[in-house]
Amino acid sequence: MVETAKTKNGLETKIETRRLDFYYGPVQALFDISMQIPARQVTALIGPSGCGKSTFLRTLNRMNDIIDGTRLEGQVLLDGQDIYANGTDVVRLRKRIGMVFQKSNPFPKSIFDNVAYGPRIHGVKGRTTLAEIVERSLVRAGLWEEVKDRLETSAMELSGGQQQRLCIARALAVDPDILLMDEPASALDPRSTARIEDLIGELRRDYTIIIVTHNMQQAARVSDFTAFFYEGQLIEFGSTKQLFTAPKEKRTEDYITGRFG
Amino acid sequence: MTPRRKTEAYVYHLMRAITYFIVFVIAYIILDILYNGATVLRWEFLVGYPRKSGAEGGILPAILGTFCLVLGSITVALPLGMASAIYLSEYARQGRWTRMLRLAIVTLAGVPSIVFGLFGLGLFVLFMGFGASILAGSLTLACMILPTIIVAGEEALRAVPQTLREGSLALGATQWQTIRKNVLPYALPGMLTGSILGIGRAAGETAPILLTAAAFYLPKLPRSIFDQVMALPYHLYILATQHPDATKVRPMQYGTAFVLLLLVLGMSLGAILLRSRFRKKYKW
Numbered sequence: 001m002v003e004t005a006k007t008k009n010g011l012e013t014k015i016e017t018r019r020l021d022f023y024y025g026p027v028q029a030l031f032d033i034s035m036q037i038p039a040r041q042v043t044a045l046i047g048p049s050g051c052g053k054s055t056f057l058r059t060l061n062r063m064n065d066i067i068d069g070t071r072l073e074g075q076v077l078l079d080g081q082d083i084y085a086n087g088t089d090v091v092r093l094r095k096r097i098g099m100v101f102q103k104s105n106p107f108p109k110s111i112f113d114n115v116a117y118g119p120r121i122h123g124v125k126g127r128t129t130l131a132e133i134v135e136r137s138l139v140r141a142g143l144w145e146e147v148k149d150r151l152e153t154s155a156m157e158l159s160g161g162q163q164q165r166l167c168i169a170r171a172l173a174v175d176p177d178i179l180l181m182d183e184p185a186s187a188l189d190p191r192s193t194a195r196i197e198d199l200i201g202e203l204r205r206d207y208t209i210i211i212v213t214h215n216m217q218q219a220a221r222v223s224d225f226t227a228f229f230y231e232g233q234l235i236e237f238g239s240t241k242q243l244f245t246a247p248k249e250k251r252t253e254d255y256i257t258g259r260f261g
Numbered sequence: 262m263t264p265r266r267k268t269e270a271y272v273y274h275l276m277r278a279i280t281y282f283i284v285f286v287i288a289y290i291i292l293d294i295l296y297n298g299a300t301v302l303r304w305e306f307l308v309g310y311p312r313k314s315g316a317e318g319g320i321l322p323a324i325l326g327t328f329c330l331v332l333g334s335i336t337v338a339l340p341l342g343m344a345s346a347i348y349l350s351e352y353a354r355q356g357r358w359t360r361m362l363r364l365a366i367v368t369l370a371g372v373p374s375i376v377f378g379l380f381g382l383g384l385f386v387l388f389m390g391f392g393a394s395i396l397a398g399s400l401t402l403a404c405m406i407l408p409t410i411i412v413a414g415e416e417a418l419r420a421v422p423q424t425l426r427e428g429s430l431a432l433g434a435t436q437w438q439t440i441r442k443n444v445l446p447y448a449l450p451g452m453l454t455g456s457i458l459g460i461g462r463a464a465g466e467t468a469p470i471l472l473t474a475a476a477f478y479l480p481k482l483p484r485s486i487f488d489q490v491m492a493l494p495y496h497l498y499i500l501a502t503q504h505p506d507a508t509k510v511r512p513m514q515y516g517t518a519f520v521l522l523l524l525v526l527g528m529s530l531g532a533i534l535l536r537s538r539f540r541k542k543y544k545w
Contacts, residue, residue, distance in 0.1 A: 063431060068354050095433030105424035107443055108543045118432040121442070167428070174432055 011038035014178065014208040015060060020074035022055055022064070029055045031232045033074075037225075042200060042209045044223035044240065046216060048255070051229040053212045054102075057180050060210065061097040062090050078178075095122060098171030098207075102183040104163040106155035106170075111147050114155045114166055118174035133173050141169035142199050161192025168199065179203065181211040185218065197222050216256055220244050228252045291522065298515030306516055310480040311491075315500055316510050320517055322482055324524065326395075326490030327464055329483065330474060331528060333399025334463045338407050339456050345407075346414030346452070351440055370408035375468040377405040382472040396486040398474020405469055406459035413458065417451025418444060447543045453536040457529045464525045467494040477503075493521040 015037040022030035030052045037043050045053040058064045059076060062083060075082045083093055095118075107114050115134040116124075124130060134151070138144040143165040147158070155166055164184055171179060181200075185193040200209060200222045213219050219226050220240060227237040228249070236243060236252045247253040295302075309319025345366075353359045381401025391397040421444050429439040467475075475495040483490045500514045501507060 061431060063427065066427070066430065068356070091433050091435055093433075094431055097431075099427075099431035101424060101427065101431075103424060105422070105428040107425060107428065108447060117429070117442070118434075121429075121432065121434045121438045170428075170432065 011041065013037065014039035014079065015210075016075075016077040016080075017056075017059075018075040018077065020056075020059065020072070020076065022052075022059060022073075023071040024067070025069045029232050030059070033234045035227060035234055035237055037208065037210060039208050040204065040206070041224040042204050042211060042222055043225040043227065044219035045210065045212045045227050045229060046214075046219050046255075047229035047235075049214075052232040053227075053229045054182055056229065057182055057210060057212050060178075060180060061094050061099055063094075063099065065090065095174050096176050097178045097180060098174065098176035100164070100167050100171055100179065100181045100184045102186055104160060104167050104187070106158070106163045106166050108154065108156055110152045111155050111158070111166065112151040115169050115173050118170060122174060134169075137169040137173040138166075140172050140203070141165045142195065142202075143169055159192070161188050161195060164188060164192070164196060165199065168196075172203075176207070178208045178210070181209065183212050183214060186214055193218075216244075228255060230255070294515050294518045294522070296515075298512055298517075298519045301512045301516035302519060307520065311478065311496075312480070314478055314504065315496065315513065316504065316506060318480075320491075320493070320496060320513075320520065322479060323491040323493045323496040323517070324520060325482055326475070327493040327521070327524060328528075329395050329486075329490060330398050330402060330470060330492060331460055331463045331524075333395060333486070334402035334406060335456055335459060337399060337403035338410055338459060341403070342407050342410030342455065343414050343452060345411045346418060347440060347445075349411070350415045350418035351436070351444070366408045366411050370412065373468075374405055374466045375471075377401055378469040378472040380404065381469060386473050391487065393472075393474055393476075393489045394487045395474060395483060395490055398470045398490070398492075399486075401469045401473045402463040402466065405466065406463050409458050409462065410452075410455040413455025414448070414452045417448040417454070420451060421447045446539070450536045450539045453532050453539070457532045457536075460528045460532065461525050464521065464528070465494055467492075467498055471495060493517055493524065497521065 013036045017033050017035050020030055020033040021028060033056060045057060047053050055064065059072060060078075060083075064070045064072070072084060076084055078093070078096070082088075107117060109117070112131075112134055115137050116130045119130060119133050124133065135144060135148075138147065143162060146162060147166075155163065158166060164187075168179075168184075185196045188196065197218065200211065203209060204224075211219075211223065223240045225238065226240045226243045228235045228243065228247075228251075230251055236247060236249045238248070243252065244256060247256065306319045307324065308321050310321060311323075312318035349359065349362065353362070378401060381397060381404065385391050385397035385400050386393055389397075391400075425443050425447070426439055429443040430436070434442070470492050474490060475492045476489040477499060479489060479491050497514055497517045500510050500517065504510050
């Protein structure tokens with residue numbers, strides 16, 4: 001039994017990074033990030049473009065592994081286990097950590113096959129079992145009512161907002177406990193954005209959600225905790241309410257009041 | 262008209278004229294072949310055996326020979342080429358070593374075909390002891406078209422958006438699962454383009470098979486892959502330059518050329534149809 005660490009607020013810690021440095025070739029992108037992300041809460045990562053927030057997000061499910069020439073130092077602990085330790089099963093790790101990308105990336109397959117993709121690669125067989133998973137995931141992602149009569153049509157025919165919810169459903173279908181979202185609404189219209197935000201509000205009960213966003217109002221609306229990144233460093237991390245109303249750092253205050261970035 | 266619009270109109274008309282000119286040249290060549298070969302183009306020519314050193318009769322052995330050589334070379338080169346394309350595009354670390362590999366492949370594509378012929382003669386015919394045969398000829402042609410297939414394959418794979426790979430990996434798919442289910446299906450049409458180009462080249466080349474497979478005059482059908490065969494391009498060459506009565510057999514030459522064109526078109530058409538089926542299935 002791994003003992004579960006508690007954050008300062010007494011919440012269970014899901015992910016902890018310790019002295020995390022990250023490099024793209026010779027360029028250092030993250031400096032000494034130590035952070036405890038609480039379980040079943042929404043944590044927002046904010047900061048100006050190029051501040052390292054997306055890079056940080058992608059270290060959490062080792063998505064940066066696929067980029068040649070990257071290097072990481074320090075530790076990322078998931079439920080107390082270092083995910084960068086030798087012998088870590090990256091495939092199992094990524095099954096536990098779902099990811100939604102900035103640009104919705106439905107596969108050029110049917111809606112059904114998109115959602116069933118994850119379960120299938122993990123060995124789920126049988127049309128009825130798959131159909132159950134697909135329905136459950138689409139319901140959770142708030143897309144079921146809109147697509148239930150056309151599951152066999154191509155996912156490319158959905159609107160941008162629907163595509164993004166489909167990607168969320170696809171991530172939920174492999175039953176992760178963490179959802180990473182990299183600016184999931186940045187390419188969407190206000191109405192679709194509102195739907196995604198509502199969805200995050202519903203999913204937070206069951207999932208640990210970490211969301212990168214450019215939009216500070218969005219961070220304030222959807223998150224319980226907010227981390228402010230600047231030039232590869234974690235400047236401030238605290239409850240969203242505290243960070244937005246009484247930031248401890250001058251740079252945080254400057255950023256959230258719009259003085260730069 | 263302002264000078265800028267004048268330039269615009271000038272460029273437009275120039276490009277159009279050049280395009281029409283190219284189409285005209287190709288049409289002229291095909292019509293010329295058809296016109297001059299029309300007298301021999303009948304059923305017996307296609308299914309008959311050559312007589313009197315090819316001055317009379319048909320060209321069935323050559324048609325079948327070329328068909329076997331092309332099919333054999335594609336069968337060998339397509340899987341090998343696709344495997345290397347997948348390795349280079351999906352697995353290899355992009356660095357100096359990979360760049361050198363790519364350079365080698367591109368250079369290989371530019372090697373004259375007679376050099377491939379000599380290579381095939383040395384390796385397949387003599388060293389491996391296959392003799393002059395369909396097998397040796399197919400393997401030689403396969404070496405020749407491999408670079409084309411690899412380059413086209415790699416380009417097709419790179420055209421698949423990275424976001425699809427990431428989406429699949431993020432769901433916990435292994436790299437091979439990702440390639441098999443979420444990259445290859447979308448890249449297949451482009452990869453088939455490489456094999457279409459390969460078919461055309463393998464069917465038309467004379468030099469590589471001259472030394473490894475083709476018979477001067479062999480009026481019977483091959484029984485195994487270790488048999489020598491006649492081949493259309495080589496037969497054409499013989500009729501045009503080596504035949505004692507070259508002018509008399511002129512129609513036979515044109516007929517052979519036309520059949521060669523048809524055969525290439527027919528085999529390419531198979532790949533083209535396959536390609537359009539895949540294209541329809543996966544659109545993004």
